[in-house]
Amino acid sequence: MAMSEESGSAKTAIKMIQEAGARATAARLTVLRILLSADHALTHSDVEQAASAAGDLIERVTLYRVLEWLVDQGVAHKTLGLDRVWRFNAHHEAISNHAHFNCTDCGRVYCMESLNPVFAITLPPHFQLQQADVSLQGLCPCCTD
Amino acid sequence: MAMSEESGSAKTAIKMIQEAGARATAARLTVLRILLSADHALTHSDVEQAASAAGDLIERVTLYRVLEWLVDQGVAHKTLGLDRVWRFNAHHEAISNHAHFNCTDCGRVYCMESLNPVFAITLPPHFQLQQADVSLQGLCPCCTD
DNA sequence: AGGATTAAGCAACTCAGTTGCGTAAAGGTC
DNA sequence: GACCTTTACGCAACTGAGTTGCTTAATCCT
Ligand SMILES: [Mn+2]
Ligand SMILES: [Mn+2]
Ligand SMILES: [Zn+2]
Ligand SMILES: [Zn+2]
Numbered sequence: 001m002a003m004s005e006e007s008g009s010a011k012t013a014i015k016m017i018q019e020a021g022a023r024a025t026a027a028r029l030t031v032l033r034i035l036l037s038a039d040h041a042l043t044h045s046d047v048e049q050a051a052s053a054a055g056d057l058i059e060r061v062t063l064y065r066v067l068e069w070l071v072d073q074g075v076a077h078k079t080l081g082l083d084r085v086w087r088f089n090a091h092h093e094a095i096s097n098h099a100h101f102n103c104t105d106c107g108r109v110y111c112m113e114s115l116n117p118v119f120a121i122t123l124p125p126h127f128q129l130q131q132a133d134v135s136l137q138g139l140c141p142c143c144t145d
Numbered sequence: 146m147a148m149s150e151e152s153g154s155a156k157t158a159i160k161m162i163q164e165a166g167a168r169a170t171a172a173r174l175t176v177l178r179i180l181l182s183a184d185h186a187l188t189h190s191d192v193e194q195a196a197s198a199a200g201d202l203i204e205r206v207t208l209y210r211v212l213e214w215l216v217d218q219g220v221a222h223k224t225l226g227l228d229r230v231w232r233f234n235a236h237h238e239a240i241s242n243h244a245h246f247n248c249t250d251c252g253r254v255y256c257m258e259s260l261n262p263v264f265a266i267t268l269p270p271h272f273q274l275q276q277a278d279v280s281l282q283g284l285c286p287c288c289t290d
Numbered sequence: 291a292g293g294a295t296t297a298a299g300c301a302a303c304t305c306a307g308t309t310g311c312g313t314a315a316a317g318g319t320c
Numbered sequence: 321g322a323c324c325t326t327t328a329c330g331c332a333a334c335t336g337a338g339t340t341g342c343t344t345a346a347t348c349c350t
Contacts, residue, residue, distance in 0.1 A: 023316065025328065044306075059330055064307065066328095084229045084337080085306065101272060112268070123257070126286035127246060134264075135278045141271035168347065170297065189337075207298055209338065214297095229306080230337065291350105298345070307335085314329070320322095 012036065012092060020073040030056045031066045032090055035076055040140075041087035041100070041109040081109055082137075099133070103140035110140060157181065157237060165218040175201045176211045177235055180221055185285075186232035186245070186254040226254055227282075244278075248285035255285060 013032040017024040034050045035042060042050070044063060051058050058066070067088050070076035076090040079100045087109045101110040123129055158177040162169040179195045180187060187195070189208060196203050203211070212233050215221035221235040224245045232254045246255040268274055 023327070025315090027329080061308080061331080062329055069328095080225060080227065080229060082225065084225060099266070101268070104275060110272075121244070121281070123246070123281075123283075126289050127255075128284040128289055129281055130249060130283040131281070133280045133282070135280060136266070136268075136274055136276070137278070138268075138275040139273040144271050144273055168296070170346085172298075204299055206300080206339080210297080293349090295348070296346080299343085301342095302340085304339070305337095309334070310332095312330090314327105316325105316327075318323100318325080320324105 016075050016090075017073075020075065022073070026056070027058050027062050027066050028069070030054070030058060031063065032070060032075065035070070035088055035090035036092065038089070039110070041079055041089040041111060043081075043085050043087050047088070079109055079111075079135075081107060083107060097131075097133075099136055101136040101138065101140065103143055104137050105139055105143035108140050108142070112136070161220050161235075162218075165220065167218070171201070172203050172207050172211050173214070175199070175203065176208065177215060177220065180215070180233055180235035181237065183234070184255070186224055186234040186256060188226075188230050188232050192233070224254055224256075224280075226252060228252060242276075242278075244281055246281040246283065246285065248288055249282050250284055250288035253285050253287065257281070 013029050013036060014024050016032065017028055022028075030051050031047055034047050034054075038046075038050075044067065047067070048058065048060070048063055051063075067076070067078070067086075070090065071078055071088070076088050078086045078088045081087055082102055089109075089111050091111070091113065093113075096113075098114075099112045101112055103109070121129070121132065158174050158181060159169050161177065162173055167173075175196050176192055179192050179199075183191075183195075189212065192212070193203065193205070193208055196208075212221070212223070212231075215235065216223055216233070221233050223231045223233045226232055227247055234254075234256050236256070236258065238258075241258075243259075244257045246257055248254070264277075266274070266277065
Protein backbone atom coordinates (compact mmCIF):
# COMPACT_ATOMS: atom_id res chain seq x y z
CA MET A 1 0.00 0.00 0.00
CA ALA A 2 1.52 3.30 -1.11
CA MET A 3 2.09 6.01 1.42
CA SER A 4 0.09 9.15 0.85
CA GLU A 5 1.87 12.38 0.01
CA GLU A 6 1.80 13.19 3.68
CA SER A 7 4.70 11.47 5.34
CA GLY A 8 6.13 11.39 8.83
CA SER A 9 4.50 13.97 11.02
CA ALA A 10 1.17 13.74 9.22
CA LYS A 11 0.49 10.26 10.45
CA THR A 12 1.60 11.25 13.89
CA ALA A 13 -0.75 14.23 13.97
CA ILE A 14 -3.76 12.06 13.18
CA LYS A 15 -2.72 9.53 15.78
CA MET A 16 -2.17 12.15 18.44
CA ILE A 17 -5.63 13.55 17.91
CA GLN A 18 -7.39 10.20 17.66
CA GLU A 19 -5.67 9.04 20.81
CA ALA A 20 -7.41 11.93 22.50
CA GLY A 21 -10.65 10.22 21.44
CA ALA A 22 -11.82 13.19 19.40
CA ARG A 23 -12.63 14.09 15.82
CA ALA A 24 -9.62 14.63 13.61
CA THR A 25 -10.98 17.63 11.73
CA ALA A 26 -9.15 19.40 8.95
CA ALA A 27 -8.44 22.44 11.11
CA ARG A 28 -7.01 20.37 13.94
CA LEU A 29 -4.77 18.37 11.63
CA THR A 30 -3.49 21.43 9.81
CA VAL A 31 -2.71 23.28 13.01
CA LEU A 32 -1.08 20.33 14.73
CA ARG A 33 1.07 19.59 11.69
CA ILE A 34 2.23 23.17 11.57
CA LEU A 35 3.08 23.15 15.24
CA LEU A 36 4.90 19.84 14.96
CA SER A 37 7.05 21.00 12.09
CA ALA A 38 8.09 24.28 13.70
CA ASP A 39 11.38 24.59 15.51
CA HIS A 40 10.00 27.24 17.82
CA ALA A 41 6.75 28.22 19.49
CA LEU A 42 4.22 29.86 17.17
CA THR A 43 1.74 32.64 17.75
CA HIS A 44 -1.83 32.49 16.60
CA SER A 45 -0.95 34.61 13.61
CA ASP A 46 2.17 32.58 12.81
CA VAL A 47 -0.07 29.55 12.51
CA GLU A 48 -2.67 31.44 10.53
CA GLN A 49 -0.08 32.59 8.02
CA ALA A 50 1.55 29.17 7.76
CA ALA A 51 -1.83 27.59 7.15
CA SER A 52 -2.94 30.04 4.50
CA ALA A 53 0.46 29.82 2.84
CA ALA A 54 -0.22 26.11 2.49
CA GLY A 55 -3.66 26.81 1.07
CA ASP A 56 -5.56 25.78 4.19
CA LEU A 57 -7.13 28.90 5.48
CA ILE A 58 -8.56 28.69 8.94
CA GLU A 59 -11.04 31.04 10.46
CA ARG A 60 -9.69 33.26 13.24
CA VAL A 61 -11.89 32.00 16.05
CA THR A 62 -11.65 28.39 14.94
CA LEU A 63 -7.89 28.71 15.14
CA TYR A 64 -8.04 30.13 18.64
CA ARG A 65 -10.34 27.29 19.65
CA VAL A 66 -8.20 24.61 18.03
CA LEU A 67 -5.07 25.89 19.72
CA GLU A 68 -6.76 25.98 23.08
CA TRP A 69 -8.18 22.52 22.47
CA LEU A 70 -4.78 21.10 21.64
CA VAL A 71 -3.47 22.49 24.91
CA ASP A 72 -6.39 21.02 26.85
CA GLN A 73 -5.70 17.65 25.28
CA GLY A 74 -2.10 17.83 26.40
CA VAL A 75 -0.96 17.62 22.79
CA ALA A 76 0.40 21.16 22.76
CA HIS A 77 1.34 23.73 25.34
CA LYS A 78 1.57 27.49 25.38
CA THR A 79 3.84 30.16 26.80
CA LEU A 80 3.31 33.83 27.21
CA GLY A 81 5.89 35.99 25.43
CA LEU A 82 7.07 39.35 26.71
CA ASP A 83 4.88 40.92 24.02
CA ARG A 84 1.82 39.53 25.82
CA VAL A 85 1.16 37.08 23.03
CA TRP A 86 0.64 33.37 23.56
CA ARG A 87 2.89 31.03 21.64
CA PHE A 88 2.10 27.39 21.02
CA ASN A 89 4.24 24.36 20.63
CA ALA A 90 3.65 20.66 20.06
CA HIS A 91 6.09 17.90 20.76
CA HIS A 92 6.39 14.40 19.39
CA GLU A 93 7.56 13.21 22.77
CA ALA A 94 5.60 13.62 25.95
CA ILE A 95 5.84 17.11 27.31
CA SER A 96 7.96 17.44 30.41
CA ASN A 97 8.90 20.51 32.35
CA HIS A 98 11.32 22.61 30.41
CA ALA A 99 12.64 26.12 30.09
CA HIS A 100 11.65 28.63 27.43
CA PHE A 101 14.10 30.82 25.60
CA ASN A 102 12.85 34.24 24.46
CA CYS A 103 14.85 35.99 21.78
CA THR A 104 15.12 39.65 22.72
CA ASP A 105 15.71 40.56 19.08
CA CYS A 106 13.15 38.70 16.96
CA GLY A 107 10.78 37.69 19.75
CA ARG A 108 10.84 34.01 18.87
CA VAL A 109 10.31 31.58 21.71
CA TYR A 110 12.09 28.23 21.81
CA CYS A 111 11.36 25.26 24.02
CA MET A 112 14.55 24.00 25.58
CA GLU A 113 13.31 20.46 25.91
CA SER A 114 16.39 18.91 27.34
CA LEU A 115 16.87 21.75 29.73
CA ASN A 116 15.14 21.27 33.04
CA PRO A 117 17.08 23.32 35.57
CA VAL A 118 16.68 22.22 39.13
CA PHE A 119 17.19 24.52 42.05
CA ALA A 120 16.31 24.68 45.68
CA ILE A 121 13.76 27.22 46.81
CA THR A 122 12.49 28.03 50.24
CA LEU A 123 9.38 30.16 50.18
CA PRO A 124 8.15 32.50 52.90
CA PRO A 125 5.55 31.00 55.26
CA HIS A 126 2.09 30.13 53.90
CA PHE A 127 3.12 30.04 50.26
CA GLN A 128 2.36 26.69 48.61
CA LEU A 129 4.45 25.97 45.56
CA GLN A 130 2.82 24.07 42.70
CA GLN A 131 5.16 24.68 39.81
CA ALA A 132 8.33 26.50 38.86
CA ASP A 133 9.16 27.75 35.39
CA VAL A 134 12.35 29.13 34.01
CA SER A 135 12.32 31.75 31.31
CA LEU A 136 15.53 32.61 29.51
CA GLN A 137 16.25 35.75 27.53
CA GLY A 138 18.93 36.28 24.94
CA LEU A 139 19.70 35.99 21.26
CA CYS A 140 18.55 33.04 19.20
CA PRO A 141 20.60 31.46 16.39
CA CYS A 142 18.78 33.59 13.79
CA CYS A 143 19.78 36.76 15.57
CA THR A 144 23.35 36.02 16.54
CA ASP A 145 25.74 38.07 14.42
CA MET B 146 10.20 70.95 62.70
CA ALA B 147 7.07 68.83 62.75
CA MET B 148 6.78 65.93 60.42
CA SER B 149 4.02 66.23 57.87
CA GLU B 150 1.15 63.78 57.89
CA GLU B 151 3.12 61.78 55.36
CA SER B 152 5.58 59.61 57.18
CA GLY B 153 8.05 56.92 56.23
CA SER B 154 7.51 55.90 52.66
CA ALA B 155 6.35 59.37 51.62
CA LYS B 156 9.72 60.93 52.17
CA THR B 157 11.34 58.00 50.47
CA ALA B 158 9.10 58.32 47.43
CA ILE B 159 10.03 61.96 46.93
CA LYS B 160 13.69 61.17 47.37
CA MET B 161 13.59 58.27 44.95
CA ILE B 162 12.05 60.45 42.27
CA GLN B 163 14.27 63.46 42.89
CA GLU B 164 17.32 61.26 42.79
CA ALA B 165 16.27 60.41 39.27
CA GLY B 166 16.69 64.12 38.55
CA ALA B 167 13.08 64.55 37.53
CA ARG B 168 9.96 66.39 38.59
CA ALA B 169 8.19 64.92 41.57
CA THR B 170 4.67 65.42 40.28
CA ALA B 171 1.55 64.51 42.21
CA ALA B 172 0.81 61.54 39.99
CA ARG B 173 4.31 60.14 40.33
CA LEU B 174 4.31 60.48 44.09
CA THR B 175 0.89 58.95 44.48
CA VAL B 176 1.71 55.99 42.28
CA LEU B 177 5.11 55.35 43.81
CA ARG B 178 3.69 55.52 47.34
CA ILE B 179 1.01 53.04 46.42
CA LEU B 180 3.55 50.67 44.92
CA LEU B 181 5.88 51.01 47.89
CA SER B 182 3.17 50.22 50.40
CA ALA B 183 1.88 47.14 48.59
CA ASP B 184 3.03 43.70 49.59
CA HIS B 185 2.57 42.39 46.08
CA ALA B 186 2.83 43.58 42.49
CA LEU B 187 -0.04 45.79 41.33
CA THR B 188 -1.81 46.04 38.01
CA HIS B 189 -2.62 49.33 36.37
CA SER B 190 -6.17 49.06 37.65
CA ASP B 191 -5.08 48.06 41.14
CA VAL B 192 -3.15 51.32 41.29
CA GLU B 193 -5.99 53.30 39.77
CA GLN B 194 -8.41 51.99 42.37
CA ALA B 195 -6.00 52.51 45.24
CA ALA B 196 -5.39 56.06 44.11
CA SER B 197 -9.02 56.98 43.69
CA ALA B 198 -9.84 55.32 47.02
CA ALA B 199 -7.38 57.74 48.56
CA GLY B 200 -8.99 60.65 46.75
CA ASP B 201 -6.20 61.08 44.21
CA LEU B 202 -7.69 60.17 40.92
CA ILE B 203 -5.27 59.73 38.10
CA GLU B 204 -6.09 59.76 34.45
CA ARG B 205 -5.78 56.40 32.68
CA VAL B 206 -3.04 57.32 30.24
CA THR B 207 -1.14 59.36 32.78
CA LEU B 208 -1.08 56.32 35.01
CA TYR B 209 0.25 54.12 32.23
CA ARG B 210 2.92 56.69 31.50
CA VAL B 211 3.88 57.13 35.14
CA LEU B 212 4.21 53.38 35.64
CA GLU B 213 6.35 53.03 32.56
CA TRP B 214 8.41 56.00 33.64
CA LEU B 215 9.06 54.52 37.07
CA VAL B 216 10.28 51.36 35.38
CA ASP B 217 12.56 53.33 33.05
CA GLN B 218 14.01 55.13 36.05
CA GLY B 219 14.79 51.82 37.70
CA VAL B 220 12.56 52.77 40.61
CA ALA B 221 9.99 50.10 39.82
CA HIS B 222 9.88 46.97 37.73
CA LYS B 223 7.14 45.02 36.05
CA THR B 224 6.22 41.40 35.46
CA LEU B 225 3.76 39.86 33.11
CA GLY B 226 1.08 37.76 34.81
CA LEU B 227 -0.49 34.70 33.27
CA ASP B 228 -3.55 36.85 32.56
CA ARG B 229 -1.43 38.93 30.17
CA VAL B 230 -1.54 41.90 32.49
CA TRP B 231 1.53 43.79 33.64
CA ARG B 232 2.04 44.12 37.36
CA PHE B 233 4.28 46.72 38.94
CA ASN B 234 6.35 46.74 42.05
CA ALA B 235 8.68 49.17 43.76
CA HIS B 236 11.28 48.35 46.32
CA HIS B 237 12.93 50.42 48.98
CA GLU B 238 16.13 48.55 48.40
CA ALA B 239 17.91 48.30 45.07
CA ILE B 240 16.28 45.82 42.77
CA SER B 241 18.22 42.63 42.26
CA ASN B 242 17.30 39.56 40.30
CA HIS B 243 14.55 37.67 42.01
CA ALA B 244 11.79 35.18 41.37
CA HIS B 245 8.10 36.00 41.04
CA PHE B 246 5.35 33.99 42.64
CA ASN B 247 2.02 33.85 40.80
CA CYS B 248 -0.99 32.79 42.82
CA THR B 249 -3.05 30.43 40.71
CA ASP B 250 -6.14 31.27 42.72
CA CYS B 251 -6.32 35.05 43.13
CA GLY B 252 -3.81 35.98 40.45
CA ARG B 253 -1.68 38.09 42.77
CA VAL B 254 2.01 38.29 41.97
CA TYR B 255 4.62 38.51 44.71
CA CYS B 256 8.28 39.41 44.39
CA MET B 257 10.39 36.88 46.24
CA GLU B 258 13.17 39.32 46.93
CA SER B 259 15.41 37.08 48.94
CA LEU B 260 14.96 34.26 46.49
CA ASN B 261 17.46 34.23 43.70
CA PRO B 262 17.71 30.63 42.54
CA VAL B 263 20.92 29.72 40.84
CA PHE B 264 21.21 26.89 38.40
CA ALA B 265 23.50 25.75 35.66
CA ILE B 266 22.28 25.83 32.09
CA THR B 267 23.91 24.74 28.91
CA LEU B 268 22.16 26.05 25.86
CA PRO B 269 22.18 24.55 22.37
CA PRO B 270 24.77 26.01 19.97
CA HIS B 271 24.35 29.63 18.83
CA PHE B 272 22.05 30.67 21.64
CA GLN B 273 23.39 33.62 23.64
CA LEU B 274 21.98 33.90 27.11
CA GLN B 275 21.41 37.36 28.55
CA GLN B 276 19.12 36.74 31.48
CA ALA B 277 17.25 34.01 33.29
CA ASP B 278 14.03 34.47 35.24
CA VAL B 279 12.20 32.12 37.50
CA SER B 280 8.46 32.18 37.78
CA LEU B 281 6.74 30.24 40.52
CA GLN B 282 3.13 29.16 40.61
CA GLY B 283 1.09 28.13 43.60
CA LEU B 284 -1.15 29.44 46.35
CA CYS B 285 -0.41 32.66 48.18
CA PRO B 286 -1.06 33.20 51.90
CA CYS B 287 -4.45 34.78 51.15
CA CYS B 288 -5.56 31.71 49.27
CA THR B 289 -4.21 28.94 51.46
CA ASP B 290 -7.07 27.24 53.31
C1' DA C 291 8.13 88.02 33.39
C1' DG C 292 8.91 85.22 29.11
C1' DG C 293 10.21 81.43 26.44
C1' DA C 294 11.47 76.51 26.51
C1' DT C 295 10.70 72.02 28.34
C1' DT C 296 8.09 68.47 30.44
C1' DA C 297 3.85 66.37 32.09
C1' DA C 298 -1.26 65.80 32.12
C1' DG C 299 -5.69 65.24 29.82
C1' DC C 300 -8.60 63.58 26.34
C1' DA C 301 -10.15 61.04 22.34
C1' DA C 302 -9.45 57.80 19.21
C1' DC C 303 -7.04 53.68 18.10
C1' DT C 304 -4.72 48.91 18.14
C1' DC C 305 -4.55 44.24 18.88
C1' DA C 306 -4.93 39.63 21.15
C1' DG C 307 -8.24 37.11 22.72
C1' DT C 308 -13.71 36.05 23.82
C1' DT C 309 -18.60 35.34 23.57
C1' DG C 310 -22.98 34.24 21.50
C1' DC C 311 -25.43 32.17 18.34
C1' DG C 312 -26.78 30.15 14.08
C1' DT C 313 -25.25 26.64 10.65
C1' DA C 314 -22.77 22.69 9.05
C1' DA C 315 -20.52 18.43 9.71
C1' DA C 316 -19.64 14.09 12.02
C1' DG C 317 -21.35 9.99 14.97
C1' DG C 318 -24.45 6.83 16.51
C1' DT C 319 -28.96 4.18 16.30
C1' DC C 320 -32.44 1.80 14.19
C1' DG D 321 -29.68 4.98 4.42
C1' DA D 322 -32.86 8.16 7.12
C1' DC D 323 -33.03 10.46 11.67
C1' DC D 324 -31.55 12.47 15.65
C1' DT D 325 -27.83 13.90 18.68
C1' DT D 326 -23.46 15.73 19.45
C1' DT D 327 -19.58 18.35 18.23
C1' DA D 328 -17.14 21.70 15.47
C1' DC D 329 -17.10 25.79 12.35
C1' DG D 330 -18.18 30.56 10.76
C1' DC D 331 -19.37 35.06 11.48
C1' DA D 332 -20.19 39.30 13.95
C1' DA D 333 -19.92 41.77 17.73
C1' DC D 334 -17.51 42.50 21.95
C1' DT D 335 -13.74 43.05 25.76
C1' DG D 336 -9.95 44.95 27.96
C1' DA D 337 -5.03 46.16 28.32
C1' DG D 338 -2.13 49.05 26.44
C1' DT D 339 -0.83 53.08 22.66
C1' DT D 340 -0.66 57.21 19.86
C1' DG D 341 -1.40 61.94 18.65
C1' DC D 342 -2.28 66.18 19.79
C1' DT D 343 -3.71 69.95 22.75
C1' DT D 344 -3.53 72.25 27.17
C1' DA D 345 -1.48 73.01 31.61
C1' DA D 346 2.55 72.97 34.83
C1' DT D 347 7.36 73.61 35.81
C1' DC D 348 11.89 75.07 35.01
C1' DC D 349 15.39 78.24 33.68
C1' DT D 350 17.51 82.62 32.56
MN1 LIG E 1 7.66 24.64 25.69
MN1 LIG F 1 9.71 41.67 41.26
ZN1 LIG G 1 15.92 35.79 17.33
ZN1 LIG H 1 -3.79 34.18 46.12
